[in-house]
Amino acid sequence: MSNEGNAKTLAQHFTPAAVAQLAWDAVRTLAGKELGAGARVVDPAAGEGALLAVVGRAYQTTGIEIDEGLVERGRSQADRFYTGDGLLGTFPAVVDESFDCVLANPPFGKLGPMLPLLGTDGPRRLALRFRLLDRQKQMRAFPVESLFVERALQLTRPAGWMALILPEGFLANARQQGVRDWLLARAEVRAVVALPGAFDKVQTALVVLRRGQPQARAKARLIAPLGKRPSVEQYAQRTQLLLGAPSSRGPEAALLSVGQRALHARRWDPRFWQGRVAVRRLAGRLQLVPLGEYICHLTYGPIVTGRRPQHVEAGVPVIRQGDLAETGLDERALLCVAPAGAHDPPRSRVRPGDLLLSRSGAGALGRNRLAVYLGSGPANVGCFVDLIRLEGLNPFYAWFFLKTRLGREQIAAQANGVGTPNISFGEIRALQIAALPLAYQEVLERRYREQVWPLHCRRERTEFRAEAEQRFCAIVGDLEDHLQTRRQ
Ligand SMILES: C[S@@+](CC[C@H](N)C(=O)[O-])C[C@H]1O[C@@H](n2cnc3c(N)ncnc32)[C@H](O)[C@@H]1O
Numbered sequence: 001m002s003n004e005g006n007a008k009t010l011a012q013h014f015t016p017a018a019v020a021q022l023a024w025d026a027v028r029t030l031a032g033k034e035l036g037a038g039a040r041v042v043d044p045a046a047g048e049g050a051l052l053a054v055v056g057r058a059y060q061t062t063g064i065e066i067d068e069g070l071v072e073r074g075r076s077q078a079d080r081f082y083t084g085d086g087l088l089g090t091f092p093a094v095v096d097e098s099f100d101c102v103l104a105n106p107p108f109g110k111l112g113p114m115l116p117l118l119g120t121d122g123p124r125r126l127a128l129r130f131r132l133l134d135r136q137k138q139m140r141a142f143p144v145e146s147l148f149v150e151r152a153l154q155l156t157r158p159a160g161w162m163a164l165i166l167p168e169g170f171l172a173n174a175r176q177q178g179v180r181d182w183l184l185a186r187a188e189v190r191a192v193v194a195l196p197g198a199f200d201k202v203q204t205a206l207v208v209l210r211r212g213q214p215q216a217r218a219k220a221r222l223i224a225p226l227g228k229r230p231s232v233e234q235y236a237q238r239t240q241l242l243l244g245a246p247s248s249r250g251p252e253a254a255l256l257s258v259g260q261r262a263l264h265a266r267r268w269d270p271r272f273w274q275g276r277v278a279v280r281r282l283a284g285r286l287q288l289v290p291l292g293e294y295i296c297h298l299t300y301g302p303i304v305t306g307r308r309p310q311h312v313e314a315g316v317p318v319i320r321q322g323d324l325a326e327t328g329l330d331e332r333a334l335l336c337v338a339p340a341g342a343h344d345p346p347r348s349r350v351r352p353g354d355l356l357l358s359r360s361g362a363g364a365l366g367r368n369r370l371a372v373y374l375g376s377g378p379a380n381v382g383c384f385v386d387l388i389r390l391e392g393l394n395p396f397y398a399w400f401f402l403k404t405r406l407g408r409e410q411i412a413a414q415a416n417g418v419g420t421p422n423i424s425f426g427e428i429r430a431l432q433i434a435a436l437p438l439a440y441q442e443v444l445e446r447r448y449r450e451q452v453w454p455l456h457c458r459r460e461r462t463e464f465r466a467e468a469e470q471r472f473c474a475i476v477g478d479l480e481d482h483l484q485t486r487r488q
Pocket of ligand 1: 045086
């Protein structure tokens, strides 16, 4: 197989040294004396040995790597290094329940493409070795990282430790809930440290686990970076401090402590918990109402497979994700489609005052792109734009609220997972909105119409656009301050 082929099929994304150090320091801090000199550490998917390289000579290190091309370098990083399959292979010094710590950044993705590497009886042997496959009808679609999690559990001695770098999907996807609960019945989650930007194509987190029945008093420490992304080194330092002394404060990262039971049937990613905690804090002071209670119509634009919309002069404008600018709808280059055609169904025609939300993608939903439709003529929405018609809630207020930290965190918490971030109708309806008096909501609308909209309409001039954005930011900032201080 070519190197490129290997990299893809085997999900080879190697751990940067600073992240490897963070992972090892984290598990050592949490384990304390339980992971002293002489402890046995294994990486069953070791690549070039990046994780084992930071462990240090005082420990006994073992690596397994399936790609022969990586083994030579790997060998120099570990006491023992085997070429072969870390899931099914047998090796002289690799005995189940014999390691004090499994340190791994396993491959992730569907098992299917890897099956040919495991031999013709691979599926049968996998089914025998892995309990997680017991109820799986579709072995090929099963996430390979989950099998490595089970393998880590098999290799760890009772009360031993695991530090695993896993894709966010493992922590956040509803489909992986069964695996998370299965693991939680067999190990304590001691820490989940978000690692944004550590790898190019996938968001990951470090999960530190201790094998054994979870004890109620053992808290999971969930850590995520704060504000502008700190450097890996700063973040690692702060993480280290937070794990050692949870009450310490600093600008680089935030920590939440969550009980083991609370993790059952829920997501494990720190962002999700940050969103929950922020909502709970606000709910102590203000009445929060699910957005769904105000929604009288919720839909998205037509999905017409195989036919891209063609521009039709004097047709009906279609609002697509890219048309939602920071300060409102940018109507300058709207595509127009044939009226009443497949791309202009009546159900998704917009009305003045409709709230438009960009549903998908890091560049749109990731940036919370929203707008209120202020046009008067007929228009429709594209397939990635949700149309939200509200009753009893000012749509401008809803827009600004969703731009506050509280709104952003709620949306970010929903929009997790591997691949393109997305938010479903159910998740939109569940967003919690502070029920502020309508008169106050209208004040915000007036401010927008008087101070932002006129500049927004002349946004082709950079200085107007910048000023519009600043004024928009000020409205959202004032609302945020109001939410911080107001009591009901
Ligand atoms: C995400 S990379 C991480 C490598 C290394 N642990 C690191 O942190 O840099 C996963 C590694 O697992 C290897 N791999 C994939 N399937 C494997 C298997 N069944 N057994 C052993 N190694 C495997 C890949 O070749 C790749 O080197």
